Amino acid sequence: MSHDEVIKVEGLTKMFGDFAAVNAISFEVKKGEIFGFLGANGAGKTTAMKMLIGISHPSSGRATVAGFDVYTQAEDIKKNIGYMSQKFALYDDLTVKENINFxxxxxxxxxxxxxxxxxxxxxxxGLENVANQLVGALPLGWKQKLSFSVSLFHDPKIVFLDEPTGGVDPITRRQFWEMIYKAAHQGTTIFVTTHYMDEAEYCDRVSIMVNGKIEALDTPKKLKEQFQAESMNDVFLKLARG
Amino acid sequence: MGISVTNISKSYKNAKALQDISFEVKPNELFGIIGPDGAGKTTLFRILTTLLFPDQGTATVAGFDVVKDYKKIRNSVGYMPGKFSLYHDLTVEENLNFFATIFGTTIEENYNLIKDIYIQIEPFKDRRAGKLSGGMKQKLALSCALIHKPKVLFLDEPTTGVDPVSRKEFWEMLKRLQQKGITILVSTPYMDEAALCDRVALIQDGKILQIDTPEAIVKHYPTSLYNVRSTNMYQLITSLKTYEHHHSVYPFGEFVHYTDTRSDFNPEDLKVYLESKTLSDIQIERTEATIEDSFMELST
Known part of the structure; x- marks a missing residue:
């Protein structure tokens, strides 16, 4: 694994009127790293992610993603990343094959x-038998796995996953993480948000956002030591409750 | 005045949403329906709240039959659906007032029951419900479901997509409601929330896998479970999966949960095998099963 940084963020800020949704965050993510991006609802995760994937203009600060500047090279960023969320994944009324082609x-x-x-x-x-079926008819877990594969289809340097496993059964959730490990092992950088704190433990490093700021950033092991907590769940509760 | 469900089945065209489901919820019990999306949780809730007819089977809620006595059930239960279903263009207070009026009561009459919850959103009582944050919507929905002092409260995935802090607070609210004598049926896809219920039914693909107290479910985990750790997670998982004696291999936080097919399994053998796969810093130790381990074991 080489150590070039594929995401570099410095003082990145997004204001909505007087309100700093993202307040001067700074961090770096290395190639092939699984980076967990955690925070309570409303902490600013989605706003920060939107800036990184080139669909929201920062108010101030600097960021490069896959070597491209978020201010001036948003289109290049989009070509070099994959994105998947639970809310938007695949088209239900296209077949498996049609989705992939699209x-x-x-x-x-x-x-x-x-x-x-x-x-x-x-x-x-293992989707041979359903390749010509509408995606809407597939079980959620299959959809999510297909969706992840589609987000990797163009061999992006980084893939952004926004709560990819919500509501998925525990076995499929783990199969999904095995796919994540595999992609990371092959050098793809994974940037992931989740509300499952056991999944936070799967990450190489984890950042926790509170009220627009990154209040903690380290490996799960070191975060647990730092906050004298048994699990990432405890770390999260200690931090986010203040 | 609990809930009694006997051999309920429900299909949509070819999809069997519920298959021969039976269980009892005791009066004043906090009972969890634990399962992933598509398990049939919402169908079950809709049948019990009289919004959907079962194809087969019978059920009573607070002593009333879900088909014959549907009007009585509607007066005696509170229902918080998974999807936010209040009026977006009414304010917080107007929504609450509306639901109170429909049930022939007033906010004042039952204020005591919702006070804990409502007080947190009262500063925003003139804001339209559609403009609230997720957490505030949830509190308003719960207040509206409680305003007529129901005997039984149905909560369909109240914590889905909610962060761990808000989830914890929500469960603390539920415990306080239970202490006020309300029977609660709550569904969740988060397995760790099972531990907060008195009893749970684990459900998948329309079938109940097991019903018991959370303690008893993990106690009955059928085999010895091991935490395995090494430096390279991906390599560890793939190596364990190609080990000829493996029964199950599931990543679990910083460990992999491993079970072996042999009754006389010796962890040292596994360690030797993993070392031969060039893994280092290997740790193998016994661990207790969680609800999630039990769920996965039962569902395969």
């Missing part, structure tokens, strides 16, 4: 490349 096309892959990769992907996920 997203492959959006990310500018050639037809030939899409065809090759889509066959490999369908096989890897």
């Amino acid at each position: 997203f492959g096309g959006i990310y500018g892959l050639t037809r030939k490349r899409i065809k090759e990769k889509s066959e490999a992907l369908i096989q890897e996920l």
